[in-house]
Amino acid sequence: MSQTFLDSNELVLNMGPQHPSTHGVLRVILKLDGERVNGTECVIGYLHRGVEKIAENRTYQMFAPYVDRMDYVAAVSNGLGYVLAVERLISVEATPRAQAVRVILTELNRIASHLLWLGTHALDIGAITPLFYTLREREEVLKIFENYCGARLTTHAFRIGGLQYELYDGFEREVNAFCDWFIPKVDEYEELLTNNRIWRERLTGVGILNAADCKRYGVTGPVLRAAGVAWDLRKAQPYCGYQNYEFDIPTGSNADTFDRYVVRMEEMRQSVRIIRQAVGAIPAGPIMAKVSKVLKPPVGEAYVSIEAPKGELGYYIVSDGTLNPYRVRVRPPSLINLQALDQMVRGALVADVVAIIGTLDIVLGEIDR
Amino acid sequence: MAAEPWEDELTRALAQQFDNRIERFATYVGQNFLAADCAAVYDIVEALRDKWQFDYLVDLTAVDFPNRPKRFEVVYILYSYARNERIRLKCAVAEGERPRSVVALHATADWLEREVYDMFGIEFARHPDLRRLLLPEDWQGFPLRRDTNILAMDNQWVRENLGIESGQ
Amino acid sequence: MIALLKKVLLVDLLRGLWVTFRNQHPKHLYTEQYPLERPKVAERFRGAPRLNTNPDNGETLCISCDLCAKACPENLIVVTSVRNEQTKRKDLTTFTYDTSRCMFCGLCEDACPVDALELTQDFELASYTREGLIWDRQMLEEGPKPTRYTR
Ligand code: SF4
Ligand code: SF4
Numbered sequence: 001m002s003q004t005f006l007d008s009n010e011l012v013l014n015m016g017p018q019h020p021s022t023h024g025v026l027r028v029i030l031k032l033d034g035e036r037v038n039g040t041e042c043v044i045g046y047l048h049r050g051v052e053k054i055a056e057n058r059t060y061q062m063f064a065p066y067v068d069r070m071d072y073v074a075a076v077s078n079g080l081g082y083v084l085a086v087e088r089l090i091s092v093e094a095t096p097r098a099q100a101v102r103v104i105l106t107e108l109n110r111i112a113s114h115l116l117w118l119g120t121h122a123l124d125i126g127a128i129t130p131l132f133y134t135l136r137e138r139e140e141v142l143k144i145f146e147n148y149c150g151a152r153l154t155t156h157a158f159r160i161g162g163l164q165y166e167l168y169d170g171f172e173r174e175v176n177a178f179c180d181w182f183i184p185k186v187d188e189y190e191e192l193l194t195n196n197r198i199w200r201e202r203l204t205g206v207g208i209l210n211a212a213d214c215k216r217y218g219v220t221g222p223v224l225r226a227a228g229v230a231w232d233l234r235k236a237q238p239y240c241g242y243q244n245y246e247f248d249i250p251t252g253s254n255a256d257t258f259d260r261y262v263v264r265m266e267e268m269r270q271s272v273r274i275i276r277q278a279v280g281a282i283p284a285g286p287i288m289a290k291v292s293k294v295l296k297p298p299v300g301e302a303y304v305s306i307e308a309p310k311g312e313l314g315y316y317i318v319s320d321g322t323l324n325p326y327r328v329r330v331r332p333p334s335l336i337n338l339q340a341l342d343q344m345v346r347g348a349l350v351a352d353v354v355a356i357i358g359t360l361d362i363v364l365g366e367i368d369r
Numbered sequence: 370m371a372a373e374p375w376e377d378e379l380t381r382a383l384a385q386q387f388d389n390r391i392e393r394f395a396t397y398v399g400q401n402f403l404a405a406d407c408a409a410v411y412d413i414v415e416a417l418r419d420k421w422q423f424d425y426l427v428d429l430t431a432v433d434f435p436n437r438p439k440r441f442e443v444v445y446i447l448y449s450y451a452r453n454e455r456i457r458l459k460c461a462v463a464e465g466e467r468p469r470s471v472v473a474l475h476a477t478a479d480w481l482e483r484e485v486y487d488m489f490g491i492e493f494a495r496h497p498d499l500r501r502l503l504l505p506e507d508w509q510g511f512p513l514r515r516d517t518n519i520l521a522m523d524n525q526w527v528r529e530n531l532g533i534e535s536g537q
Numbered sequence: 538m539i540a541l542l543k544k545v546l547l548v549d550l551l552r553g554l555w556v557t558f559r560n561q562h563p564k565h566l567y568t569e570q571y572p573l574e575r576p577k578v579a580e581r582f583r584g585a586p587r588l589n590t591n592p593d594n595g596e597t598l599c600i601s602c603d604l605c606a607k608a609c610p611e612n613l614i615v616v617t618s619v620r621n622e623q624t625k626r627k628d629l630t631t632f633t634y635d636t637s638r639c640m641f642c643g644l645c646e647d648a649c650p651v652d653a654l655e656l657t658q659d660f661e662l663a664s665y666t667r668e669g670l671i672w673d674r675q676m677l678e679e680g681p682k683p684t685r686y687t688r
Contacts, residue, residue, distance in 0.1 A: 045503035052488075053512055053519060062610035065642035088398050129557055136567050143579075149643075150581035150656070156642045164647060165581065192556050195549040215424050215450070218477035229450070236453050300372065300397050303446055303457060305427070316444065318432050327513075331428040331446075339480050368503055 010038060013350070017046050021124045021354040024364025028341070028353070035349045040342045044335075047368035055328035060086050060160060060295045063325065068154040070330065071366040073116050075155050076109035076145070077308040078366075083158045084239055085304035085315035089297040090160075092290070096283040098162035099241040103278045104175060105148070105157055106240075107271040111182070112141040113309035113361075114264050118189060121261070121358035125202050130192055137185050140178050147174070161291030167282070175279045179272045186268055193261075203258035207344040207356035210255050217340040221311025221333055222267065223360065226252035226259040233307035240306075245274045257359040264361075296321055310334055310361050330369060334362040372397040379421060387413060402457035407443070410460050411469040414445060417458075418474055423447040426475035427455065429482060431462075431489045433515045439463040441491055445471070462491055470496035488513035575685075578658045583641045585659035586634050588677040589652065597678070598653035601627040608648035613638045634677055636662055637670035659683070 016027040025046035031039040051070060055063045067082045068075035080102055087093065094102065119134035142152040149157040149165050157163070193199045209219065211227040224231060230249045234242040250266035252259025297319040305314030311333030320326040337360050344356050372395040380394040383403070390409035395402055405413055417423040427446040434440055439461035448455045462468055470493035471478045482493045483502040490511035493499060501508060510517055527533055543549070569576050578584070589598045601618035613635040618627040646656050661683035664670050 045501075045505070048503045050512060050519070053517075056515075057519070058610050062608070062644065065610060065640055065644070069640075091398065129553075133560070139567070146579040146582060148581070150579060150583035151641060151643075154640065154642075164643070168581070188556050192553045196553055197544075197549055216476045218426055218475065231450060237455075302398050302400060303428070303455070312427065314428055314446070316428065316430060316446070327432045329428070329430040329432075329444075331430075335480065336477055339477065 009033065015353065017043070022357055022364075023120060023362060024367075026338075026357070026362070026364055026367075028357070030345075030350065030353065032350065035351075037345045037348050037350060037353060040345055040353075042338060042341060044338075044364070045368050047364050049369065051369040052328055052330065055325050057324065059323045060297070060325060063328065064159065065154065065156045067330070068156055069365060070332065070369055071113075071308065071310065071313075071334070071363045072153055073363055074109050074113040074309045075153060076105050076157055077113075077306065077313060079156065079158045080106050080240065081304065081306045081308065081313045081315050083160050084306065085302055085317050086160045086295075086297065088302045088304050089300065089317055089319055090291070090295065092161055094162045094240075095286050095289050096241070097285045098158075098287045098289070100278050100282045101163055101167065101287070102158060102240050103242065103245070104275050104282075105145070105155075107275045107278075108141050108144060108175070108178075110271050110309045111268050112138045114268050115141075117264065117309075117358075117361045118261075121355075121361075122193065122199075124354045124358045125199065127193065127196070127199065130189055133185065133189065133192075137182060140181070144171075144174055144178065147171070159288070160295065162286070162288035164288075166287060172279050172282070175275060179276055179279075183269065183272060186265060190265060194265075200258065202352075202355055203261060203359075204256060205254070206257045206348065206352050207359055208254070208256050209340055209344050213340065213343060214255075217343065218336045219311070219340050221307070221309070221337065221361075222260055222263045223311070223337055223340075225249060226263045227255035228253050233305060233312060239304070242274075245277045247271075247274050257355055260359045294323070296323060305331065308333055310363070310366075311337055330366075332366040332369065334360075334364075335367045338362050338367060372402075375401045375403075382420075383413070383416070386416060400455070400457065402459060404459045404461075407439075407460040407462050407466060407468050410443075410445070410458065411471060411474075413458060414447070414471050414474055417447055417456075421449065422451040423449045423454075423456065425450060426471070426477045426481075429471075429478055429485065431485045431491055431513075433489060433513065435515050437461070439466070441489060443468060443485070443491065467492050467494040469494050472496055487511070490514070578660060580658075582658045582660070583643050583646075583656040585657050585662055585681050586636070586639070586645075586672070586677060587655050587657045587659075587680055588632060588674060589655055590678055597629055597674075598651050599629050599632065600651055600653070601629045602650060604648045604650060605645035605654050608644045610642065610644065611635075611638045611640065614645060629674070632674040632677060634672045635670065636672055637667060 011032045013030040013032050015030055016022040017025040027043040029041040030037055051066055054066055064082060067078040071078050115134040115138040119131035122130040145155050146152045147168055149155050211229050214224045214227050228251050230251045232249045235249060247270045250263045252263050299319060299321045301318040303314055303316040305312050313333050314331035316329040317325050318327040345353050375394040375396040384391060387409055390406040392404040425448040427448050430444050432442045441462040443460050443462050445458040470482055480502055482496055483499060485491050486499055487501040487504055488511055590596060591598060601616055603616050606614040606616050615633045617631045618629050621628045643656060646654050659681050662681060
């Protein structure tokens with residue numbers, strides 16, 4: 001920090017790294033003038049595990065479980081991005097059956113991720129009840145994951161070229177039952193929160209990040225959509241068969257925290273819509289495309305990105321024709337979204353910082369990698 | 370399968386504007402990229418942003434090739450909302466060379482350039498605040514360089530801190 | 538006018554409270570009473586590793602091919618074997634599995650050609666020592682013996 005950081009009547013407040021509302025080990029240095037925030041500085045890296053370096057010492061297949069540990073609340077999305085990137089390098093496409101299952105699991109994971117976000121975000125604002133409900137619903141998603149692949153959080157559900165596990169008996173039934181059961185629950189959250197005056201007061205007009213700023217900072221995901229930009233990679237550059245499903249991109253108009261809440265709630269409903277379409281028409285056939293066990297992609301590189309629950313998640317993989325990737329670069333949405341924090345909190349009150357960090361929906365495992 | 374040449378309206382215009390400072394336009398597995406001279410990158414990114422609506426810097430990273438004369442390759446991934454198109458811009462950077470920071474064009478680049486500095490030791494000229502991003506400030510070395518050996522790092526740590534030869 | 542009335546009568550808060558109230562009924566109980574009641578985990582659960590033996594004669598199924606050790610990203614499986622001159626096969630001597638480093642990704646069990654190594658439904662792997670987390674062949678064949686609590 002440079003010497004000019006402080007004005008004479010300003011105060012420096014350290015928030016984190018052990019603060020419950022920073023959603024992990026994030027340290028935010030706040031420069032305060034009374035209750036007003038005049039500037040921030042984020043200190044990150046507490047969770048750095050060198051995932052990109054680990055990749056250089058693993059084969060392509062071996063690295064797959066590690067990506068689950070970046071954004072651990074959306075491990076399936078992480079896995080999807082990685083396998084798609086490697087599949088692009090070896091010019092293989094997963095079988096239709098595998099693609100449909102991938103879509104279902106990824107969308108379920110989006111719901112799980114948004115549910116955890118909603119619960120913790122509400123908790124930060126002061127509404128304790130939603131957390132219990134969202135965790136209960138999330139549990140049902142995790143049960144489906146557990147039944148399908150044997151793990152709840154770090155699923156390692158997909159393999160390069162397709163899937164490792166065939167669907168279990170009753171998968172469709174369980175997923176359908178979940179969808180039917182879940183939609184009324186979303187309405188219930190809305191009943192709890194949307195018209196609640198405290199919730200509205202705390203969120204409306206807080207942390208505004210308009211579309212131009214979003215683009216300048218490279219912010220993607222629900223934050224961008226709440227600013228009115230209907231941009232979703234699932235529509236813009238469809239992957240994994242998303243072009244076959246009908247769904248809408250919810251957008252906001254005020255670009256504030258409340259709109260981001262509305263966008264995410266609607267996204268959960270849209271995810272259910274996609275799941276319903278996908279689960280009704282899972283094609284028969286093999287689940288694994290022909291992929292050599294000894295995987296040596298030709299020399300070259302590829303960047304593949306997907307719409308993760310938090311924004312654009314990209315993998316840039318460079319292959320040198322050997323068993324191990326030469327370089328794996330992950331473009332984590334949370335890291336880049338967090339950069340806009342400074343812009344969003346300037347002029348806000350200290351209590352709003354908590355709301356704004358919550359609305360960015362960051363996961364530190366992904367930021368620090 | 371090798372990279373094929375890439376040619377369209379955009380490449381022709383860019384080639385005309387930057388003539389020999391862009392080394393090649395190519396496409397590989399359906400993804401377009403161009404390789405340029407390191408000194409021209411700032412201008413190219415600016416032209417792409419202002420004239421061609423590549424207004425979103427998706428990612429900025431680097432790759433280390435210790436055997437090349439210019440060992441690093443800095444990669445800019447750009448996207449245009451209006452054109453729904455993604456391109457990559459690559460430039461070779463020698464050890465000690467200082468490419469110009471693009472923070473002035475894309476605010477995203479701030480942390481990304483810091484991360485590249487952190488991991489590879491590439492310094493960006495005119496970056497407002499070039500410090501380590503993820504690693505502690507007193508960290509020695511640049512871990513994502515290919516010659517950084519994590520096993521050796523591990524052994525050194527246990528030797529210094531635990532007084533034993535190897536942690537494995 | 539209606540808006541004012543709604544505001545004074547705290548309609549929005551009462552509606553929220555009504556949701557909470559609806560969820561009070563005992564049939565909405567969701568908490569698992571672990572460890573008194575052990576949860577039923579999925580059939581495919583990836584938990585404690587087990588080295589399967591032939592149920593008829595108790596011999597191990599493992600053919601010491603070392604594929605699991607090669608597949609493991611964390612390099613935590615060590616298989617040693619001696620060559621049996623009579624059967625011209627390798628006989629397993631030791632098999633160690635370091636559960637403290639395992640991330641239960643399942644790559645080793647996928648790699649095993651004879652289904653000898655398997656990740657089972659046992660999930661209580663805690664140990665009081667670090668050494669206790671490194672499982673040898675005997676432990677792998679018998680499985681962990683967690684304390685059972687009952688009501
Ligand atoms: S589950 Fe994964 S980490 Fe654990 S031993 Fe098997 S391959 Fe290794
Ligand atoms: S892969 Fe199976 S058979 Fe081969 S050494 Fe491992 S446990 Fe034994």
